[in-house]
Amino acid sequence: MKEPYSSFVLTFSAIAIEIILLSIFLYNGYTIHNPQVIDIVKAGMLTAVIVDINFLLGLSVLIGGLSFKEQSHNEETSSTYTTVLLTSAVILLVPSAVEYINNDFNMLYNSSIAISFLLLVFYMGIFIFQTRTHSHFFANTGKSRIFFINKRQKKNEIDENTENNTEEEITYIFEKINNFWNIIIIVGFLLLVAVLSEIFSHNSLVIFHKYGISIGLAALSIAIISVAPEIFTSIKAAKNDEIQRAVNIGMGASTVSILLAIPIIMFISYLIGINFTLDFNKFHLAALIISVVLAWKTTEDGETNYFEGISHLVLFVGFIIMIIF
Secondary structure (H helix, E strand, C coil), X not given: CCCXXXXXXXXXXXXXXXXXXXXXHHHHHHHCCCCHHHHHHHHHHHHHHHHHHHHHHHHHHHHHHHHCCCEECCHHHHHHHHHHHHHHHHHCXXXXXXXXXXXXXXXXXXXXXXXXXXXXXXXXXXXXXXXXXXHHHHCCCCCCHHHHHHHHHCHHHCCCCCHHHCCCCCXXXXXXXXXXXXXXXXXXXXXXXHHHHHHHHHHHHHHHHHCCCCHHHHHXXXXXXXXXXXXXXXXXXXXXXXXXXXXXXXXXXXXXXXXXXXXXXXXXXXXXXXXXXXXXXXXXXXXXXXXXXXXXXXXCCCEECHHHHHHHHHHHHHHHHHHHC
């Protein structure tokens, strides 16, 4: 499966994990009447995006830059994603602005619902843009240098009539499996995640309360867990000189996390009976906007190097320091 479709599968799987985890947190918090859970979930949604942009993408760019002096990707990819992310981040300011101006919960709640619908419509637009009208913006612009090295090494062993001379070597085990069985495997993993999330959410709420762990650190732990599968895949791609895949994963996951996960969490909250609002922590919103701007500057020319990866990681460490103190 070629880009951007292969990254879509991973991205949607990771977002499903995030939604399952946050939904179970919400439900358990609601049943034990713990108001802090709502703040943890709000912080967790934005922190997941910050982790995707700064830790996942930053670490991938760093590792790829250490293996190869510079790596190239389709600059239209980063241009599109950063435009979408910056627009989405600014839109998320609206409920907080409404609350500040009117100081009325009903207005805050209604504006949050309106923003959720707006985000969902925006996602439908970018999805059509990615998969139908401008899918070439998110495709690889060149083959991995690892591919050409392996091709030269095996040149004398490959039959001239095989397709190996024109197709990239399949190095991912799940790309060798039929798509139907891949779907079955993904569904199985998601069911396992749901069970583990129930156990984790119950125990973690007790631990967070017992040891006085801050909302920011609790949200960070949830974000790291939900993003973990993407991190390993993105790093592997960068090491194989497939930075396009890493960019698609990091920025694509960030986009879906805002435009799709937030409206879904709003809907699930409504079903549970929680009046969930989008008045996010202002420091988290500021960190999100700064992260998007940095991603725009580090990827706008279609080239990445290890120093740009370091820049993202430094910003991420700064974010961790902020939520600790």
